[in-house]
Amino acid sequence: MSDTKSSMHCSHCGKLTIFEVRGEGNKDGAKIDYNYHDGQDITTWRILECQLCKNPTIVEVKTSYELIFDAAYGSMEPISFEIAILYPEMRPHLTNLPEPIEKNYKAALRVQDIEPSACAVMIGRTLEAICNYENAPGKTLSEKLNNLVNSERIPKTLAQIAHQLRQIRNLGAHDVGDEPTEKDVPIIMDFIEAILEYLYVAPAKIAALQARLKKTP
Numbered sequence: 001m002s003d004t005k006s007s008m009h010c011s012h013c014g015k016l017t018i019f020e021v022r023g024e025g026n027k028d029g030a031k032i033d034y035n036y037h038d039g040q041d042i043t044t045w046r047i048l049e050c051q052l053c054k055n056p057t058i059v060e061v062k063t064s065y066e067l068i069f070d071a072a073y074g075s076m077e078p079i080s081f082e083i084a085i086l087y088p089e090m091r092p093h094l095t096n097l098p099e100p101i102e103k104n105y106k107a108a109l110r111v112q113d114i115e116p117s118a119c120a121v122m123i124g125r126t127l128e129a130i131c132n133y134e135n136a137p138g139k140t141l142s143e144k145l146n147n148l149v150n151s152e153r154i155p156k157t158l159a160q161i162a163h164q165l166r167q168i169r170n171l172g173a174h175d176v177g178d179e180p181t182e183k184d185v186p187i188i189m190d191f192i193e194a195i196l197e198y199l200y201v202a203p204a205k206i207a208a209l210q211a212r213l214k215k216t217p
């Protein structure tokens, strides 16, 4: 078994932590084979245990090997890796988002584990994109969000959520000595997803179910 410890973000508890390998195996039971003169790809599945919350994460590692000759001996050497987390699923996959909104939301997803401030700024841009898409009038984001509530496009609770996101965005965007931290990230992602679900995902699901119900008189 390879290295038993690695450090990364746990998708259960959201913390940067150490993982212990609790088991691993290769797809198809593959073994390194010297007969693959042109190289060999091996997929390994590994179960990791978070040392903080004790929950399991399943990782898939694709390793490419090449036959390398050193004097008279040939050996299969790993030349590249590709790592993906199979479980738990990262964030919910939100469908039916209007394009400019999706673009900003995905940008936030990409930096969520790396840079909390940048993530907060991208979430702010996602909110701006929502207001623009909904044609909410106003000079500032705050005014636009209030107008979204006044026009009854979003309920009050979601407006409160949106205003809190806007305040966290301000921490990320301005040098105020109090930056968003990695603890804030899961909360702001949950919050923006609640708004996106309400505005774009749920209506599409309702429409789909309605179409299905129409088929049965």
Ligand SMILES: [Zn+2]
Pocket (backbone or CB within 6 Å): 010, 011, 012, 013, 014, 015, 017, 050, 051, 052, 053, 054, 055
């Ligand atoms: Zn954990």
